[in-house]
Amino acid sequence: MVIKEEIRAQPGKLRITFSVPATIWADCIELAGDFNHWNPAATPLHHAEDGWSVTLTLDRGRTYGFRYLVDHHEWMGDASADSYSIAPDGCVTSMVIAQLPADRLSLRAAGPLITLRREPAVMT
Numbered sequence: 001m002v003i004k005e006e007i008r009a010q011p012g013k014l015r016i017t018f019s020v021p022a023t024i025w026a027d028c029i030e031l032a033g034d035f036n037h038w039n040p041a042a043t044p045l046h047h048a049e050d051g052w053s054v055t056l057t058l059d060r061g062r063t064y065g066f067r068y069l070v071d072h073h074e075w076m077g078d079a080s081a082d083s084y085s086i087a088p089d090g091c092v093t094s095m096v097i098a099q100l101p102a103d104r105l106s107l108r109a110a111g112p113l114i115t116l117r118r119e120p121a122v123m124t
Contacts, residue, residue: 001080002096007057014060014098019053020045026070033066040069058098065093
């Protein structure tokens with residue numbers, strides 16, 4: 001699960017908490033993503049009664065790919081991610097967009113909303 005909070009003293013930043021429920025049995029869970037150059041050892045989650053979590057301060061307006069590493073060998077995505085990306089090798093990466101719902105509303109108020117449409121892939 002991903003929880004986003006505004007940091008009033010740092011308008012260009014958001015506090016984002018990444019968490020995994022206590023139902024995931026593990027000795028350790030680490031977070032790897034664009035924010036730590038995909039180095040899981042750099043961002044271990046902390047264990048508590050209600051689960052595992054870590055809070056990071058990230059640049060507002062950016063999109064970050066991330067995954068959890070369970071017990072140093074099993075990669076896991078986040079079902080509550082903002083979106084997902086699929087790599088050419090089929091690996092699914094969870095994505096978090098560092099913005100609050102109010103950010104999206106102010107973007108809409110600033111001008112027309114542009115929708116990009118992807119054409120379906122053609123198999124050859």
